[in-house]
Amino acid sequence: MTVVTPDTVSLSAQEAEEALGLILKARALETGAIRWQRQGLIPGYAPALGQEAAQVGIALAMGPHDRAFPTYREAGVALALGVDMAAYMATHQGIWHGGLYNPAQTRLAPFQAVVGGSVLHAVGWALGQSMSGADSVAVAFLGDGASSQGDVHEAMNFAGVMNAPVVFYVQNNGWAISTPTAKQVAGGSVAERAQGYGFSAYRADGNDIEAVLTASRLALEEARGTRRPVVVEVMTYRRGPHSTSDDPGRYRSLQQEYEQGAVDPVDVATERARAAGVSAEQIEKLTSDAEAWIEDLRVRTTSAGHRPGDELFDFVFQTPTESLKAQQASWREETERD
Ligand SMILES: Cc1ncc(C[n+]2csc(CCOP(=O)(O)OP(=O)(O)O)c2C)c(N)n1
Ligand SMILES: [Mg+2]
Structure with a gap:
């Protein structure tokens, strides 16, 4: 397993600005959607608060013909892939299942709530791509909790045996609802398991956009070239509840939240952007763009009518x-x- 460290990478000013703009919009959605749910505007949401860099980074690294197979918590991926977020929110709005976007055009498969389910679909799709001579790669999204699901073992084993070009992208956010990673992942690392399946793995700080982008690029390049699977495990923290019907106060203390969620990916991305040469005025503009964007999205999401x-x-x-x-x-x- 290779640990990708931030000091081995550097972003151009343009890359850092684009990434920060998306991370700020993703953050606006994560806080906005919770408010909308509390106001009764949408029935439910699964917030990815704290996972914005982990999601934007992998999506930015994907090639034009790659495909993401998301779980229920991948709004930042959808956003960075250019999906119309009102169409994405149709599921949380309760008017459609799997989102109202076109998976072939957007590169985002319908999202789903079956833990580990998207991992199986990704492997099948990737195998199909190789068999048809394409050079595309599937990105299978899963969490630390899903990694202990039998289906995920089968998918990884099958991908290794059959040579499926899949990046198994694990967002280790410390929790599977109320179960901490220590009680979910034997050995403490999903990335370490790759060796047993005969493929390589990268581990990176999921709160650092530079590390995420670099690990994602390395993994996608490797899967594309070798037509083999790769694991990426990004270490992050679920800062909010599992979903809007969850109360984390039942299983973790505020003190733990402060300590374990001490590093905010938005702050890190802002620092990275500054270091790459993005000016304070540009950062201010990105912030106000995100505010205007979320207000427009609120109007479009909540005014969407029911489907026949x-x-x-x-x-x-x-x-x-x-x-x-x-x-x-x-x-x-x-x-x-x-
Ligand atoms: C097959 C299946 N089993 C159980 C559940 C209930 N469930 C929903 S999310 C979840 C935890 C998943 O944790 P993790 O994979 O770490 O993803 P995270 O929610 O942290 O993003 C569980 C057990 C489900 N949706 N599907
Ligand atoms: Mg988790």
Whole structure:
């Protein structure tokens, strides 16, 4: 396993400015969405507060034909991939499942709540890419908790045996709902497991955009060139609740939160931007852009209407089967009667 340290990397002013702009918008969404949920504007949200750099960095490193397979906590990835965030928020808004964006155009597969589920899809997709001669790489998103799921072992083993170009991207945020990493990950490191599967791994500070970008670039380049899997484990901290229905006060103290969440990725990205030559005026502009952006997103997200219910049947197959059409007709008949 290679540990990627910040002093081995450096960002250009343009890269640092772009990354900071995205991190500030991601932060605005993480705090904004919690407020919207508390105000009753959206039914629920899974905040990635503290994971903004870990998410923006990998997305910025992805190639034009790579594909991300996200969990429920990847808003920063969606944002950095250029997904319309009102379309992304459709799921949290409760009007659609998996987001209303086009996965092929955006490079973001539908997100899902099944822990470890996206990891299996990523391996299958990556294998398909290699078999068709493409040089694309899949990025499988998973958490420290998901790493102890049987499906994830199967996916990693299968990817190793079959040579699937996948970056298994682990955001180790210290928690799986109320279970700390120490009670979830035997041996303490997901990255160390890669050796047992016969592939390499990188570990980086997930709160430092430079380290994340570098580890992500190295891993994607390696997976693309070797057509083999790679693990990246970025160490970060879930600063907020698991979801808006969770109360972390039941299982961790404020003191622990202050200590373990002491490093804020927004502060680090700001420092990195300054060091790369981004001016105070530019940073101020990025901050006000993020404020305007989140207000526009609030309006667009909360004014989105409901989707027609029978749309549920439309995207199952490219050409719907007769039985599916019959189910759709019967569903329409039933609901129109009510
Ligand atoms: C198959 C499955 N088992 C259990 C759950 C309930 N569940 C939702 S999130 C979660 C914890 C996941 O923790 P981790 O992988 O560390 O991701 P994080 O939530 O920290 O981003 C669990 C157990 C689920 N959604 N799916
Ligand atoms: Mg976790």
